[in-house]
Amino acid sequence: MLHEAWAALQGPADDPRTLEVTGGAGAGGLAAPLAGPLATGELAVASAGAALLAAAELAEARGGARPVVAVDAAHVAVAFTSERHVRVDGGSAGAAMDPLSAFLPTADGWIRLHGNYPHHRAAVLRALGHPVDGAAGVPALVAARPGVALEDAVVAAGGCAAALRDPASWLAGDQGAALEGRGLLDFEPGVPRVTPPLSAPPSGATAAQPAAGLRILDLTRVIAGPVGTRVLAALGAQVLRVDAPLHAELPLQWLDTGPGKRSAHLQLRSRPDRERLHRLLDDTDVLITGYRPGSLDPFGLSPDVLAEKHPHLCTVSLSAWGDSGPWRGRRGFDSLVQSATGIASVASADGGVTPGVLPAQALDHGTGYLIAAAALRALTLRAREQRASHARVALARTAMWLLQHGDAVARSAPELPPAASFSTAPASPLGVVTVVRPPGTLDGEPLGWSAGPVVPGSDAPYWH
Template sequence: MSETTHSADETYDAISGLLACEPALGQDASRRLHLYGCAPVFDSPHKITVAAAASIGAYALGVEQWHHQATGQRQTIAIDWMQAASSLNPGHFQTQSGYALPALSLLTELKADYYRTADGRWFFPIGSYPHLRDGVLDLLQCPNTSAALAESIARWKAEDLEQAFADRKLPGVYSRSPEEWRAHPQGQWLAQRPVIEIEKIADSEPEPARAGERPLDQLRVLDLGHVIAGPVVARSLAEHGADVLRVTSPMIQDPFRQTIDTNIGKRSAFIDLNAPRDAAKARELASGADVVVQSWRPGSMQRHGLGPADVAAIRPGVIYVTVTAFGDGGPWGAWGGFEQLGQTAAGISHSEAVDGRPRVVPPYLLNDYLTGYLGAAGVMLALLRRTREGGSYHVKVSLTRTSMWVQSLGLRAGFDPAQPRRHFAEGLEPVIETRDSAYGVLQQLPPVAQFSRTRARWALPPAPNGAHAPQWLAR
């Protein structure tokens, strides 16, 4: 059996697991979904390409089923292994007017890396926004250089530093082995939750599946997310025609490369939730939405009257998506965090280690895009359930739970961590599409899952933040 054939079998099994609440959908995966091409193999013990294809396949199958219920038409779906593997860090393949873009501002980002602590552990601090960078440097009392961070962190014990970061609401954790994480109270709490958690939070009348020319073109999606995973949930729905309105604060905007990646297919408006009038406007928008997506620290949206229960009260039947770093319960239930902390806490970086030094996966990103695709799958599962029994639903996904799911797929046999690691994109040559935009000519990865009847595509180029009015389009 070839590695690609084996990867396909593993992918269909993983999809069935993700769609366990809709078993017929998962069991139909190998007939409805075609995987083709050659499955790229990363310099990693983890089955990263399988995870990418499975998460994308799961939400694509949900879209296909929704379209079938709305129109009676059936479709097949095709996923190219090359495109799936490249989708874990599409920003790497993105150019603006022919030039590649840095992932984050080289002037403002903290020198994030693994730093040795006084008790021999490895700590990963993150400061990807100025206020977080300044908070970390103030706590550590050092300048923003790798040498200074290493010297300061070396004075701390790992547990003490992790708690000091949490007390100041700063993102940073130390590397644990998979076994340590499974024994940790937060790891135990997360292990009891499904990868895609769907909770019915209120009753309402059933709503039938609706579709026009495209599968999701009758849905409105309010994107309150930031950074990557939350906006990718909404972007995935935009692939199939959903009217997605991204709202963001003018005071805290995402890095530029992320914005032009995650704003594809959306309109974008400014709303400052700290201003009462803007918060009221956001609640008005939520009342007209079918789906609301947010990815801020647990509890943030509730303070603005935009928590899941708040939105379900003003829009019965809403599908509300929450993306968190570590889940919204357990001892870390109020903690915030970013992509690499999920890998670090759950043991991914420990399994990637060389000579005892942890490493993130070769694409650098793993949880952000996978969690976005899994959140989109959760939306489709909740929408399908709503057609049968009605109700408002809270879909929950988390970066760290995603890392645990990747680990559950098992490790690749024969991986040798001592071999020099290739750049993650070596051997990856995905299809790229070109589009005109307000930013000039962009080259970007197209939607991965392609449908036989309704081509997945983004109807809008990425818009600058604040380019549109905060209002819905007429249906």
Template sequence: MMTAMTTAMTPELALQHIWTVAGCDPAALSSVSLTGADPGLPSVYRVGTLASATVAATGLAAAEYHRLRTARRQQVSVQMRRALASFRSERYLRINDGPPPALRDPVTGFYETRDGRWIQLHTNFAHHLQGVLKVLGCDRDRAAVAAAIRGWDGATLDQTLADAGLCAALIRTPDEWAALDQANAVAGLPLFEIERLGDAPVEPQRGAVGRPLSGVRVLDLSRIIAGPVAGRALAHHGADVLLINGPHLPNIAPLVIDNGRGKRSALVDLRDAAGCATLRGLVGEADVFLQTYRPGALAARGFGPDELARMRPGIVYVSVSAYGHEGPWAQRRGFDSLVQSASGIAFTERQAAGGDEPRHLPCQALDHATGYLAAFGAMVALTRRATEGGSWHVRVSLAQIGRWLQSFGLLPDGWQAADVALDDVRDCITTVESEFGRVSAVQPAEQLQETPAFYALPPTRLGAHDARWV
């Protein structure tokens, strides 16, 4: 039997928590207006509270960074329905009034194991799919995959796939998750971290006063949702965001479109010396370095946080990971839905709704919240650089966000809330012409009174621009 907490989390309390963890000026909170209440989507979790608070934190951080130059505070407002629309941006994306390319591979999903457990496969990248099929010894057919998985015990398959560097998660109860060493490692971390990496001179803001992040240069080395959402949020507050992809790395077409708005895009191959030299040149003139590689992966190529602080004193280095940077799962590959499955969220949603299969949240809430908090952390660090100097490291993970969401308390009947269709959020959508065609996508949800958030550039194909600053 599920019970809600005596004092349930509200958007206002959640925003206050974010602001307090970051050590920001509490007086700024009086400039924020939040409207709406959960359930905004069919879920027993307070997803709307998470969306409103993280979006509002990002908007308020932008407003405060802008205040450094103008000495003026401005009102920031967030409607929960708009924040939830932004948390479902990939779902509402349309190209020429029709659906975008497929988001998921048909093999991705839940499967029952021999011992009556459930496991989730994540096979949206071709090499992950082929790896899973090789372990299972079956063809690329959902029925064949289901039959093969029925020959495995759940925990054994979960570990086997993880050891092979593949993407899967055993469906655990919250108590089963809490008993794992990884859950204890995550529990020992704050919601996010903004740490000083080293000394550097105070850097006054540059660029035009018009937009909060005018003059801020961001290198975005991320793919899929969480990191790209962070880069997109910095772009819609005026940053010059240059997306850097490896020419060999897989991507998912609709996410390239949705999360590429406001950015330029270049290809740099870090497997060779010339590519590393190009990136070092870009870092020398960057303000923010945003990356979602597994912990330690970029450090092995000379682009870890300490190396960049020496290379470019004053850099703000932002690290986004799946399961956190500590614990035995720190190197495990993961995505939003897998973290939901591993940590008990998918079990709890199923238990509430009484369904036969596990059930995910009605949006990629961990991804989007992580992205907004990564952007928030970057702006807080930029503010500190402008006032006290230093190089900074921001760290946040999907698992930390999931743990925080689970602490909000449950809405036992929340899963019965009505779903929100595209027609219900037409007022949240804007359309732009692009090389992909006419792209209709969700606008930024935070509304700033003096400096409205918007995308100055349409989405573009990967590698459309040179790897240089304009």
């Protein structure tokens, strides 16, 4: 899987670089703590390993020696469940899921609903006709509706849902067919052009900071995109996350994915704020976006406009369902992609009677590491060949990659190692925020963050 990821990223096929993996357990796979009927642990090691290999390549491209790359598989497994281990002042950091975000039986199968955000929760209730007893009345109303019809109704109401399908049904549908054969991700190196050179890392940067001095603008939300930029921050990049001021992130996800980043608020519907954003982009090395395809175009962030205004800029764009096919404009989350693509069917613990789930939100986390890997490879090509590269990733494409590596024999499932073994608490104005530290080492130097999560919107929208 690591070779497949590296090939998708158009990494040099003859590169002898290797990844040293330690911490495996048993015959079930290198990352056995993420065991199950699919190669979840192997996906975790492969995607994290791809990011580390791309980081080492960037270190060399910026004039350094080639670092030795290593990762502990048990550490990766804990990092892929990082949201479970966040603590604030020793206590809980909040719930990860709203009770409405669950599988429920329909008239002809199952459906996964999503209500973590208030507007998505309200959309589900609208699609069900505003049950008079609120969420308590949802199961009975869902049970009376066919799954796909209810899925369509929730989407039409502005919400998120996915009927349970098996892998064959997914591939037979229009969206699965649109993605089949597309591969894990798109990576377009672009044409060589005159771009500002990438300087060597600033003095004082360690071997584990090959991205030091580089600027990453983070226009992502929820888990996958913020995980990717969290990795880049751990590699030394200056990451500025930009959000709309009235669209607060869930507290748990903010704390989990916020270490190492600054945070600014901009309202892109405001012309002055759009101009501020484009001034930021003038000095940005990589723009990472995590919104539905086309939704940022009205703000001057379409590929054509970006190429014209900011020809030096590398981009990585994330979507749930891909940038082609009838579902390209749908909202989506890891749990919904697991349901629609057939992962939840394959992961069933009782032969398909009830849906199952992966042992981690591996589509989110795996795609996040692929985002980081794509950004690092783009920076390498800019340093070596003056190319502005562009990558596209999607949760559904990561899901289809994972399904290609399933088998009929469930892997053994030992418990995850103690999270405390891999925890850190960098200084944060939000209290003592304990999080899982980033996995991997470069030349024996562990990755890490200089600071913990900040107060949302507490930074000015400027580069230091």
